[in-house]
Amino acid sequence: MALVVQKYGGSSVANAERIKRVAERIVNARKSGDEVVVVVSAMGDTTDELIDLAHQVSPLPPGREFDMLLTAGERISMALLAMAIHNLGYEARSYTGSQAGVITTSVHGKARIIDVTPGRLRGALDEGAIAIVAGFQGISQDTKDITTLGRGGSDTTAVALAAALDADVCEIYTDVDGVFTADPRIVPNARHIAQVTYEEMLELCACGAKVLHLRSVEYARRANLPIHVRSSYSDKTGTMVTGSMEDLPVEQALITGVAHDRSEAKITIVGVPDTPGEAARIFETVANAETNLDMIVQNVSTEGTGRTDISFTLPKDDGPAAMAALSKVQSSIGFKGLLFDDHVGKVSLVGAGMRSHPGVAARFFAALGEAGVNIEMISTSEIRVSVVCRDSDLNKAVLAVHDAFELGGDTEAIVYAGTGR
Amino acid sequence: MALVVQKYGGSSVANAERIKRVAERIVNARKSGDEVVVVVSAMGDTTDELIDLAHQVSPLPPGREFDMLLTAGERISMALLAMAIHNLGYEARSYTGSQAGVITTSVHGKARIIDVTPGRLRGALDEGAIAIVAGFQGISQDTKDITTLGRGGSDTTAVALAAALDADVCEIYTDVDGVFTADPRIVPNARHIAQVTYEEMLELCACGAKVLHLRSVEYARRANLPIHVRSSYSDKTGTMVTGSMEDLPVEQALITGVAHDRSEAKITIVGVPDTPGEAARIFETVANAETNLDMIVQNVSTEGTGRTDISFTLPKDDGPAAMAALSKVQSSIGFKGLLFDDHVGKVSLVGAGMRSHPGVAARFFAALGEAGVNIEMISTSEIRVSVVCRDSDLNKAVLAVHDAFELGGDTEAIVYAGTGR
Numbered sequence: 001m002a003l004v005v006q007k008y009g010g011s012s013v014a015n016a017e018r019i020k021r022v023a024e025r026i027v028n029a030r031k032s033g034d035e036v037v038v039v040v041s042a043m044g045d046t047t048d049e050l051i052d053l054a055h056q057v058s059p060l061p062p063g064r065e066f067d068m069l070l071t072a073g074e075r076i077s078m079a080l081l082a083m084a085i086h087n088l089g090y091e092a093r094s095y096t097g098s099q100a101g102v103i104t105t106s107v108h109g110k111a112r113i114i115d116v117t118p119g120r121l122r123g124a125l126d127e128g129a130i131a132i133v134a135g136f137q138g139i140s141q142d143t144k145d146i147t148t149l150g151r152g153g154s155d156t157t158a159v160a161l162a163a164a165l166d167a168d169v170c171e172i173y174t175d176v177d178g179v180f181t182a183d184p185r186i187v188p189n190a191r192h193i194a195q196v197t198y199e200e201m202l203e204l205c206a207c208g209a210k211v212l213h214l215r216s217v218e219y220a221r222r223a224n225l226p227i228h229v230r231s232s233y234s235d236k237t238g239t240m241v242t243g244s245m246e247d248l249p250v251e252q253a254l255i256t257g258v259a260h261d262r263s264e265a266k267i268t269i270v271g272v273p274d275t276p277g278e279a280a281r282i283f284e285t286v287a288n289a290e291t292n293l294d295m296i297v298q299n300v301s302t303e304g305t306g307r308t309d310i311s312f313t314l315p316k317d318d319g320p321a322a323m324a325a326l327s328k329v330q331s332s333i334g335f336k337g338l339l340f341d342d343h344v345g346k347v348s349l350v351g352a353g354m355r356s357h358p359g360v361a362a363r364f365f366a367a368l369g370e371a372g373v374n375i376e377m378i379s380t381s382e383i384r385v386s387v388v389c390r391d392s393d394l395n396k397a398v399l400a401v402h403d404a405f406e407l408g409g410d411t412e413a414i415v416y417a418g419t420g421r
Numbered sequence: 422m423a424l425v426v427q428k429y430g431g432s433s434v435a436n437a438e439r440i441k442r443v444a445e446r447i448v449n450a451r452k453s454g455d456e457v458v459v460v461v462s463a464m465g466d467t468t469d470e471l472i473d474l475a476h477q478v479s480p481l482p483p484g485r486e487f488d489m490l491l492t493a494g495e496r497i498s499m500a501l502l503a504m505a506i507h508n509l510g511y512e513a514r515s516y517t518g519s520q521a522g523v524i525t526t527s528v529h530g531k532a533r534i535i536d537v538t539p540g541r542l543r544g545a546l547d548e549g550a551i552a553i554v555a556g557f558q559g560i561s562q563d564t565k566d567i568t569t570l571g572r573g574g575s576d577t578t579a580v581a582l583a584a585a586l587d588a589d590v591c592e593i594y595t596d597v598d599g600v601f602t603a604d605p606r607i608v609p610n611a612r613h614i615a616q617v618t619y620e621e622m623l624e625l626c627a628c629g630a631k632v633l634h635l636r637s638v639e640y641a642r643r644a645n646l647p648i649h650v651r652s653s654y655s656d657k658t659g660t661m662v663t664g665s666m667e668d669l670p671v672e673q674a675l676i677t678g679v680a681h682d683r684s685e686a687k688i689t690i691v692g693v694p695d696t697p698g699e700a701a702r703i704f705e706t707v708a709n710a711e712t713n714l715d716m717i718v719q720n721v722s723t724e725g726t727g728r729t730d731i732s733f734t735l736p737k738d739d740g741p742a743a744m745a746a747l748s749k750v751q752s753s754i755g756f757k758g759l760l761f762d763d764h765v766g767k768v769s770l771v772g773a774g775m776r777s778h779p780g781v782a783a784r785f786f787a788a789l790g791e792a793g794v795n796i797e798m799i800s801t802s803e804i805r806v807s808v809v810c811r812d813s814d815l816n817k818a819v820l821a822v823h824d825a826f827e828l829g830g831d832t833e834a835i836v837y838a839g840t841g842r
Contacts, residue, residue: 016474016477016478019478020478023478050497053437053497053501054500054501054504056437057437057440057441057444057501057502057504057505057508058504058505058507058508059508060508061504061507062503062504062507064514065500065501065503065504065507065513065514065515066500066504068496068499068500068503068515069496069497069500069501069504071496072493072494072496072497072500073493075489075490075492075493075496076471076474076490076493078489079475079486079487079489079490079493080474080475080478080486080490081478082483082486082489083475083478083479083482083483083486083487083490084478084479086479086482086483086486087478087479087480087481092486093485093486094486094489099565120565144520144541
């Protein structure tokens with residue numbers, strides 16, 4: 001008898017029909033003898049509707065109350081799912097994040113899980129019940145207030161519960177059949193990947209792959225817990241995220257896949273005095289504005305001027321705050337100007353095999369060059385190479401790189417609509 | 422500085438606009454120096470929408486999950502109300518029934534409050550905050566599961582919190598200006614009542630007055646806590662429910678008002694063997710079907726037959742269950758037939774003064790007779806007389822009785838639409 005944690009996103013439980021279908025899938029797992037814990041997101045558009053209501057009463061709702069409001073969404077979906085399972089003759093009990101023992105920091109809207117005390121869930125399982133848990137939410141250790149985990153929160157809830165319950169696997173049900181060598185909406189012959197290491201998955205997530213959230217993969221790696229990414233619309237085998245790069249066989253595949261990201265913008269600080277400490281002051285300023293930098297490039301000093309340009313990328317949403325913070329320090333740092341560019345895209349090639357194959361980056365740049373894609377910034381890790389280009393060149397770049405490394409399969413991938421939280 | 426508990430029903434917080442208006446009213450109370458705790462129901466139709474969703478996934482949802490689902494309604498309204506208050510520059514924190522310390526029995530859907538431990542609310546008040554509490558819900562003492570209190574639950578939450586916090590008054594905001602001598606929709610010149618004793622209010626509630634729920638008045642009487650019934654749409658003075666009949670002055674008003682009720686049905690058991698114990702068996706059967714009887718009438722035996730008829734009234738909704746239970750025992754008890762009549766109405770006259778005025782009942786019956794209303798059943802208490810008649814005669818009966826006791830005022834009462842939970 002295995003213990004399985006399953007997570008279903010908002011599109012999987014968007015209406016009564018889908019909830020009933022998910023209930024059947026859960027009951028099938030229970031029937032096969034497994035103990036089952038289910039983490040569920042809010043139904044379809046519920047969260048957006050609640051956000052809309054909040055903004056109707058207040059332009060800037062306090063975080064504590066905003067979290068209280070949003071957590072109503074999972075309360076609804078989890079209770080309905082438990083009812084649907086009951087209706088199939090199986091015992092199911094729903095639990096809020098707080099009841100399930102998801103203890104977090106007290107930063108509303110982006111709390112982090114500190115501890116999980118799943119005593120009530122364990123008790124429900126021991127009595128033969130299926131436990132349904134609200135994703136995305138917890139209770140603050142200090143204030144005992146309700147918190148939400150921010151983006152990708154339900155994935156993280158599922159992995160954290162699976163780790164705390166010593167589950168055999170955490171199944172993340174989503175609207176795609178797993179991880180592909182590229183986004184099938186851009187690359188029709190993108191190949192399905194049966195298994196991928198934590199490290200590769202982390203790089204893919206960081207480079208724009210949306211199938212899993214980075215935090216949940218980090219959590220799973222620490223707990224050495226396999227994540228099984230599957231479609232809630234099919235019975236295909238999905239993708240298993242497990243194992244470390246260190247354990248990969250020598251004859252491993254060179255490249256895992258191509259990721260892309262349209263969610264970033266680029267800020268360029270023009271004419272920064274090229275003296276020690278100026279760059280540090282700039283990045284301190286940006287960090288204080290609570291923005292997350294991704295790639296950073298500093299040009300060599302333009303000869304004779306003693307000045308240089310610094311560019312970095314960051315999430316588009318963080319752009320206004322970063323620009324405002326930098327404007328304030330322009331005179332004290334003494335740089336000449338600020339440029340904001342939100343028409344950039346990032347294409348990345350990820351693969352554990354590239355550690356031992358120095359030619360990969362060269363082939364990557366050559367493919368982009370042949371496709372006529374101009375490279376604006378470059379960053380690399382041991383198992384990844386990324387470039388920033390015009391967003392209008394992004395699809396072309398993904399296709400070219402995917403082709404150059406012969407990642408394609410024989411059949412077209414199937415794409416479903418919708419996203420989870 | 423007084424401590425005030427205010428309760429707002431679903432129609433008072435039906436949309437963002439109304440929530441903002443209620444927030445202003447709350448802030449005004451806080452500004453005047455009072456400590457304020459607010460109990461709030463779910464927004465407008467939210468509860469009905471959630472019930473509808475539940476029935477889409479399951480014909481008979483388990484009580485635990487049904488309560489989990491419904492309590493999402495108050496979670497939404499209370500968070501929005503707290504946001505709206507914040508937006509006016511005052512600190513407000515929302516609390517679920519569980520967080521507010523509302524400890525209940527574990528009967529889902531109709532839990533009773535066992536205890537209230539308002540430590541977190543007291544703490545919030547001590548820090549100068551306004552506490553917003555979800556009405557209608559609590560946490561089971563035994564199972565630690567979320568419960569709901571059933572009909573009138575939010576009124577009961579408000580009174581229970583007010584008692585536990587030793588509040589000066591519990592203000593129940595509703596869609597009418599308080600208690601009237603009759604329903605102003607039937608009697609246009611019904612007079613507003615400024616003050617009424619707990620006993621009279623209990624009789625009025627039991628006889629169909631909907632402005633307060635019986636349980637909350639019982640709770641307030643035990644705690645000797647004044648209830649102030651007011652309109653959330655006006656600044657009128659409302660009705661104060663306080664004081665005991667025993668303390669009334671001798672020159673008290675004879676009659677408080679006329680109540681009516683269309684929510685009951687009448688069951689008649691025809692030809693019951695008139696031997697000891699048969700009536701007891703019948704009422705045991707009905708009680709086992711979880712129905713609440715109201716009036717009961719047993720005729721004298723028809724001469725020579727040794728048989729009698731027994732009639733009783735009960736809530737219409739309980740009718741099918743009671744009829745089914747009685748049918749099962751027809752042959753063993755040996756009665757001849759069962760009649761179900763849901764076209765009955767009840768009119769009641771309530772007044773503490775009638776204790777010392779034996780002529781009241783006679784005048785009541787005379788007024789009905791003159792109006793051509795046929796009386797089918799009669800029941801009385803020390804301060805009340807009620808009759809059952811045809812439902813089509815009910816308005817006529819209310820008007821006639823109201824006139825006969827000269828209860829009318831000079832101005833027409835104002836009526837608003839909508840109801841609370």
